[in-house]
Amino acid sequence: FFLVAALVCMTTMSRMIEEQRTQIGVLKALGYSSGQILKKYVFYSGSSAIIGGVAGFFAGTYVFTTVIWEVYKMMYEFADVIIVFDWLTGALALAVAILCSVGTTLYSCHQELGEAPAQLIRPKAPSAGKRIFLERIPAFWNRLKFLQKVSMRNIFRYKKRFFMMVAGISGCSALLVTGFGVRDSVTGIVTQQYTQIQTYDIGVTYSSSVTPEQKSELESKEQDGVEKSVFVAEKSMDLVGSEKTKSVSLIIADPDSDMTPFVNLHTEKGVPITFPKKGEAVISAKVADELGIKTGDTVTLQDSDMKTISVTVSGLCENFVYNYVYLSADTYEEQMKTEPEYKNAFVCVSEGTDAHLLGTSLMAMSDVAAVNISQDDMERFSSMMGSMDLIVVVIILCAAGLAFIVLYNLTNINITERVCEIATIEVLGFYENETAAYVFRENTILTFLGALAGLVLGVFLHRFVMSQIVVDMVAFDVHVKPISFVYSVVLTLVFTWFVDRLMRKKIDAISMTESLKSVD
Secondary structure: OHHHHHHHHHHHHHHHHHHOHHHHHHHHHOOOOHHHHHHHHHHHHHHHHHHHHHHHHHHHHHHHHHHHHHHHOOOOOOOOOOOOOOHHHHHHHHHHHHHHHHHHHHHHHHHHHOOOHHHHHOOOOOOOOOOOHHHHOHHHHOOOOHHHHHHHHHHHHOHHHHHHHHHHHHHHHHHHHHHHHHHHHHHOHHHHHHHHHEOOOEEEEEOOOOOHHHHHHHHHHHHHOEEEEEEEEEEEEEEEOOOOEEEEEEEEEOOOOOOOOOEOOEOOOOOEOOOOOOOEEEEEHHHHHHHOOOOOOEEEEEOOOOOEEEEEEEEEEOOOEOOEEEEOHHHHHHHHOOOOOOOEEEEEEOOOOOHHHHHHHHHOOOOEEEEEEHHHHHHHHHHHHOOHHHHHHHHHHHHHHHHHHHHHHHHHHHHHHOHHHHHHHHHOOOOHHHHHHHHHHHHHHHHHHHHHHHHHHHHHHHHHHHHHOOEOOEOOOOOOOHHHHHHHHHHHHHHHHHHHHHHHHHHHOOOHHHHOOOOO
């Protein structure tokens, strides 16, 4: 944004000074110094930077803070946001804005103010036309129509505008790719967690270790809709890394049971992982990445009583919600010198069974403390993740603003500089639509080139943004769907179309007789 702001300011001030070239020459001829003349333009650009910087500081602090807080409430919903204005950061941002604005003004004025008054009073000669690279490819160039050749020459004739347009539009497309990519990376993780990883339907928690009678009671619920069930021990422990420690949920399976129908362990690339054997453990990939753990490493698990378990990592499993470590009962018994407490059960529901009715039946069993239905968890987390749409909306609005500023500024300058040219082709018989297409064709080509560059830039920007969105108990599936790239390009072209429609009125308002009276 600072880069585009600097480019916009440079182009705007350069154009303003060129338009007022004669006036500058008259002022110098009357005895005004270059410094006195320069004050006018410095005040113009500096005041706009100050007004925009101050407004942006207050608006940005409120809007972005509120949006980010709403997103983080999906895991930390405990208080309302309190807006705190960081005056130091605001002062630094304002200083950079003034530096970009005033600095580009000084750069733009330097060349004009260095000329003699007699030269300034005379109209400036137009930029010389040059052969472009495409003309050296006859197979391509000779197939272009005349107006297409003119558009190509105009695109490459003004190199500063070319790079400014491509930079601005690529930034716009990159923001859109990032916004849609954030949504793609966040919104699908809950469905994957509860349909592809934790494939059981109901979790049952007992007040104490289950007895054989309680196991039989659960297994006898087949007529109520219990298709399969397994008992597990779940315990909170610390996974000790070389530099820091992370809290994890340790899952210990009943040694005589098959965990495959209830938990699908696989790598982030989808390669199946077998449930750990004696002396082994399978760890969630996110927590392993944070602690620098790899497959084959030996890690230590520590409980609240400072008892430890040392195991070899046999696999890093994909997991999105919470951090899990899977362990065999044999490993736990051997190192902790005690049997695990099986207080939890995973239940798969028969097809056609109402999970909520079955949950009510399970809750009525002896010593059951809680019944948790996976579908409810999925809906609750999906609702929380829906707040990420705010991020997408804000980013789209920022991208639209960026595209509008760049396109409007350059198109306005382009039309202003070519008033005589436009009036001439209208006199020659061009219809209004043909005249508009002649002018706006360059916008479309540059927008398309900028959008393609933005797709590549957006991939890297998206990865950076996702690396900064850190939620302790949630791992994101960092990717951008192909349709999101399509949306980004289409929206960028829509922004261009909107600006073209807006500037169409300026072209239609050009007076052919008045424009052709110009000294040029």
